[in-house]
Amino acid sequence: xxxxxxxxxxxxxxxxxxxxxxxxxxxxxxxxxxxxxxxxxxxxxxxxxxxxxxxxxxxxxxxxxxxxxxxxxxxxxxxxxxxxxxxxxxxxxxxxxxxxxxxxxxxxxxxxxxxxxxxxxxxxxxxxxxxxxxxxxxxxxxxxxxxxxxxxxxxxxxxxxxxxxxxxxxxxxxxxxxxxxxxxxxxxxxxxxxxxxxxxxxxxxxxxxxxxxxxxxxxxxxxxxxxxxxxxxxxxxxxxxxxxxxxxxxxxxxxxxxxxxxxxxxxxxxxxxxxxxxxxxxxxxxxxxxxxxxxxxxxxxxxxxxxxxxxxxxxxxxxxxxxxxxxxxxxxxxxxxxxxxxxxx
Numbered sequence: 001x002x003x004x005x006x007x008x009x010x011x012x013x014x015x016x017x018x019x020x021x022x023x024x025x026x027x028x029x030x031x032x033x034x035x036x037x038x039x040x041x042x043x044x045x046x047x048x049x050x051x052x053x054x055x056x057x058x059x060x061x062x063x064x065x066x067x068x069x070x071x072x073x074x075x076x077x078x079x080x081x082x083x084x085x086x087x088x089x090x091x092x093x094x095x096x097x098x099x100x101x102x103x104x105x106x107x108x109x110x111x112x113x114x115x116x117x118x119x120x121x122x123x124x125x126x127x128x129x130x131x132x133x134x135x136x137x138x139x140x141x142x143x144x145x146x147x148x149x150x151x152x153x154x155x156x157x158x159x160x161x162x163x164x165x166x167x168x169x170x171x172x173x174x175x176x177x178x179x180x181x182x183x184x185x186x187x188x189x190x191x192x193x194x195x196x197x198x199x200x201x202x203x204x205x206x207x208x209x210x211x212x213x214x215x216x217x218x219x220x221x222x223x224x225x226x227x228x229x230x231x232x233x234x235x236x237x238x239x240x241x242x243x244x245x246x247x248x249x250x251x252x253x254x255x256x257x258x259x260x261x262x263x264x265x266x267x268x269x270x271x272x273x274x275x276x277x278x279x280x281x282x283x284x285x286x287x288x289x290x291x292x293x294x295x296x297x298x299x300x301x302x303x304x305x306x307x308x309x310x311x312x313x314x315x316x317x318x319x320x321x322x323x324x325x326x327x328x329x330x331x332x333x334x335x336x337x338x339x340x341x342x343x344x345x
Contacts (some may be wrong), residue, residue: 004174005072006262010165011063012122013236014071016161018328022207022238022246023040023046023048023072023074023084023289024035024072025048025050025070025086025181025285025287026070026084026086026105027048027072027073027074027084027086027105027107028074028084028107028109028124029074029109030171030198031039031171031200031209031211031234031236031238031247032050032209032211032234032250032285033196033211033213033232033234033237034153034171034173034196034197034198034211034213035122035124035152035154035171035173036107036110036120036122036156036169036171037078037079037111037112037113037121037122037154037155037156037171038081038101038111038113038115038120038122038156038158039077039081039082039109039111039115039119039122039337040074040075040076040082042076042077042078042079043076043293043294043295043296044074044075044076044291044292044294045073045074045075045076045280045291045293045294046054046073046074046075046289046290046291047071047072047073047289047290047292048070048071048072048073048074048287048288048289048290049069049071049072049287049288049289050069050070050071050072050248050285050286050287050300051067051069051070051285051287052066052067052068052070052252052283052284052285052286053065053066053067053068053283053285054066054067054139054280054281054282054283056139056280056283063216065092066086066092066094066138066139066280066283067090067092068091068092068102068140069088069089069090069091069092070086070087070088071086071087071088071089072084072086072087072212073085073087078128079111079114080110080111080112080202081108081109081110081111081113082107082108082109082111083106083107083109084106084109085105085106085107086104086105086106087101087102087104087105087131088101088102088103088104088132089102090218091101091132091134091137091139091140092137093134094136094137094138096239097281098131099279100132101131101132101133102126102131102132102141103127103128103130103131103132103135103143104129104198105128106127106129107121107124107125107127107128107129108124108125108128109124109125109154110122110123110124117158118157118158118159119155119156119157119158120154120155120156120158120166121153121154121155121156122153122154122155122156122321123151123152123153123154124151124152124153124154124175125149125151125152125192126149126150126151126152126177127147127148127149128147128148128149128150128177128179128241130132130143130144130145130146130147136277138278139279139280140279140280141215141230141279142163142179142190142215142217142230142275142277143179144179144180146179146180146181146182146285147180147181147182148177148179148180148181149177149178149181150176150177150178150194151175151176152173152174152176152177153173153174153228154171154173155171155172156169156170156171156172157169157170157171167201167202168199168200168201169199169200169201170197170198170199170200171196171198172196172197172199173194173195173196173197173213173271174189174193174194174195174196175193175194175195176192176194177191177192177193177194177215178191179191179192187219188219188277189217189275189306190217191217191218191219192215192216192217192218193215193216193218194213194215194216195214195216196211196212196213196214197211197212197213198210198211198212205240206237206238206240207237207238207239208236208237208238208295209234209235209236209237209238210233210234210235210236211232211233211234211236212231212232212233212234213231213232214229214230214231214232215230216228216229217229217275218323224275224276225238225258226256227256227257227258228256228258228263228275228276229256230254230256230279231254231256232252232253232254232255233252233253233255234250234251234252234253235250235251236248236249236250236251236285237249238249239269244290245288245289245290246288246289246290246291247286247287247289248285248286248287248288248289249285249286249289250284250285250287251282251283251284251285252280252282252283253281253282254279254280254281254282256279257281258276258278258279259278260276260277260278262302264276268295281331312345
């Protein structure tokens with residue numbers, strides 16, 4: 001058992017640089033899409049780029065492709081707060097060699113618990129900006145040509161911080177996304193519930209992770225069956241490369257397997273129901289992250305250590321001053337006694 005714990009400890013130590021740069025596709029500490037309740041280290045900036053690709057043979061015999069490029073920034077503001085921004089510089093529109101840009105997202109995460117807790121809780125708020133000229137593109141999650149917002153609750157179980165010191169980490173995400181903040185909150189048919197679960201563990205300088213996440217239209221379940229929503233399973237592999245770069249290799253599998261019929265597509269267009277979509281059956285994702293330090297931020301533990309050292313230094317300085325004072329008084333007393341001895345007849 002002791003040797004097992006030592007091996008796990010070594011695996012965690014080697015994978016530490018990789019762990020500190022774990023960010024999601026859209027920014028924010030986590031795996032590919034599931035967010036951790038904790039934040040990246042304060043003062044740390046992580047730049048991330050992820051390419052996703054997919055191909056399918058259509059009914060007409062042609063080969064349809066989908067390519068998307070995601071870029072994100074993640075900044076640890078403090079132990080409690082983390083900011084991220086997400087921009088899509090390229091999104092395949094199935095018409096041009098180089099497609100247009102996608103939407104933009106920014107968000108702020110608040111972590112309720114310190115980084116070294118076995119169970120952590122967090123809250124993530126996001127704003128969505130309709131910067132894309134085309135919305136609701138083929139094979140991708142549903143989008144709307146409007147400003148939106150979302151809020152997600154986060155829970156992370158970090159077993160390496162428990163008494164067992166087992167290097168497994170799991171996070172649960174559950175939230176709400178309003179794709180148009182101009183409509184009725186929680187009542188519009190485009191409103192989504194977001195849910196996800198992940199599991200990850202390190203092996204040497206690598207991290208294996210699995211994710212299950214979904215986006216559900218919850219206001220009209222009578223018209224949209226459960227399997228018609230976007231439900232994905234992701235298996236990913238993250239490893240440390242040259243130059244302190246962190247690389248991601250992952251694959252998505254769409255679990256709903258729903259393919260709208262031509263009649264459903266026609267009815268969806270006429271009745272304004274574009275959420276009946278043919279999501280990508282699978283996708284390959286390749287990502288790279290770079291971590292740098294923008295500013296030095298002392299954690300609570302480091303501040304306490306610094307204050308403790310300062311108190312100890314002050315105490316030692318007080319003792320030294322008292323010793324010097326006593327030594328000076330003894331020297332003065334010695335001189336006085338010698339002087340009195342010399343003055344004796």
